[in-house]
Amino acid sequence: MSDAADPLVRVEGVKKYFDASGGLFGGFQVDLDGGFPVQYAPREVKAVDDVSFEIRKGETLGLVGESGCGKSTLGRTVLRLLQPTEGNIYFKGQNVADLGKEELRRTRQEQQIIFQDPGSSLNPRMKVGPIIEEPMKAHGLHDPAGREERARELLETVGLDPRHYNRYPHQFSGGQQQRINLARALSVDPEFIVCDEPTSALDASIQAQVLNTMRELQEEFDLTYLFISHDLSVIRHICDRVAVMYLGQIVELGEKEEIFEHPKHPYTRSLLSSIPVPDPRLSGDREVLQGDVPDPADPPSGCRFRTRCPELIAPEGYAFGDGEWEAVRAFMRAVARREFDPDDRSAVEESYFGGGLPGGEAGEVVDEAVGMVVEDRWEAAESLLSESFAENSVCAREFPDYEAETASGRQHTVACHLYSDG
């Protein structure tokens, strides 16, 4: 597979927003300061926000991220199970995003999806054989006898007994049900399968069986997978390239080994360092990412990860000495979380700025904020710190998007200002 070849799937600037205002008049706002008094301004959740990537033929692209980062929404938007708000999705050079209904239906023959919960994606009233035949029927493939023959063949291909053709889904275990889903997806001979957490509901030993089968099938049928998972170990096992998502955007994309061995984005690094490793000799103190994912309806400006980033870049215009910026950042976080009980000024200064307050203008701001905290004016302190420091960082002002250097010279995208000259 060469980089020059046309990709099977090309996603360009895809956005998917959901209206989250709720209720009949939820999106309306009353504004009495002149102009028309009622405005329509719905609250939008930016589930996927300006995402671009390519999937090459025959590869497995992993999509990894925490829950709520938009990876499943992206997976469904790529197949246009969800209508993208904006952007183009090219499948074999054809823009899926503006196909008509019937044309779209026809592309379904080449694109399939497998979901997380194997049980709920199988109709409990249908027998396994007819379940597998259903997509062939929908696309008018084969006659009834031919479909049955193919269904039995597929059962065997995915590692089930063809004699189970007349069984109901509840008679199978979770792992076997996922195999039935695989067989159904394969029945129309697709080229591209979106796998949305296909093994997350399975036990470790069963997960290994299903992952191995998926790999064998990929080789046998020359399949291309978009593999969505929150489990970095599974992603590392099965993928060729990996895209890391955070709050609706891809923050890093590159070859698997590159991502796991030389992660560049601070988010990827935090994610990797927070996974427990199944070896007691390797576990120890881990750097764990603090805080929660922000509200996707109101994401932070600039780099979306900046509110949790351990490597937030110091704002220009202040002269920070060694370690001073780190101390200010820790203090800022503690204030935002109301982490401590301020009794007196010196105790607060001692615990966050052991070696004395920073000098210059920065010191004056911190001094004022500490004063506010001691007077129990938390919100004022929080906004003062945020306006003076966090909002002035390049991370808050500009959206980062860079190509980074890699050892192998392969394409590697990192959305982080630390790599602005890379």
Add this chain to the structure above:
Amino acid sequence: MSDELLSVENLKVQFETVEGVVRAVDGISFDVREGETVGLVGESGAGKSVALSSVLRLVDSPGRIVAGEVTFRDETIVGFEDDSSGNPVPREEMLTDREMRERIRGREIATIFQDPMESLNPVFTVGEQLQEFIEINRDLPPKDARDLAIDTLREVDIPQPEDRFDDYTHEFSGGMRQRVLIAMALACDPSLILADEPTTALDVTVEGQLLNLISELQDDYGTSFVWVTHDLAVVAEICQRVNVMYLGEIVEQAPVDDLFHDTQHPYTEALLDSVPRPDRTTEELTPIKGVMPEAINPPPGCRFHTRCPEAREACRATNPSLKEVGGKQGHRAACLIHDAFAADYEDSDPIQQDEGSFGEQLRSAGGVDE
């Protein structure tokens, strides 16, 4: 052992169903010492959760503890003796339900479950629930209980605890709810916390935060934990000693380092080989073939022999119990492959795998129709 906190001996729990008796926990023994974390690992259906709830006598009907001893400090939580006709009946010194409720649960032994929404009431605020729990269990007046509740929330790293006190559970994220449960468990300063997969439903970063939080709290309070999980990585991270369960039995029991680096039971070995690793790329996973049989009708002999790569004819005949193996203190395994069992494993024929190419059997009782 002098610093032993909890001891479970030969515990058996059965569920009587229409189809027959399910032996969910079938004679397990383990102990927990002061200040340590003991793991209970296995796949779903191994009986880990049932074992854990029987420590607090919380097994629901039709489940019943039918035999065994559970001792916490000097109190008998579960204990049986034979009555005149030879049937096991609870012994005199076994704690009554009232004593369990008032003295043990929550105060001495607390629990954290996997799904925090099942343990929290959606129509009360988080603070109210925590405060009520503290008022009842520590006999504090409402004002003091509230202060303590806020302190505990701060302790488990809930941001802005005074404000969040009045929030409802749905306003908390999954990780935050689990923190509330940890706060609730810690609020009465118990000696032992039983944790049933508390981090399984969470994201890796949140799981990491909680694992760190728990080890910090353990250092501060010296609380012991029994940690039920299916995730070997979590075990490696936090446990000092580990029990591996398969189909209602403990098959291997070892200090954590020995379990991972001097594995003595083929099931543990197979489990370790079947998980992908985050720290290195594995080319090929070796799955355990087949699925775990139903506990209602366990295979004869060693229960793992139907899936075991090392199985021989001798394994069909004898069900080994735990014995010390490998010459290490406290490392026990239940497998005939070891000399300690003096079974004629070496001379026995390997079992012919007869399932053909379709390793997995249907899970319905009817089996395969030809």
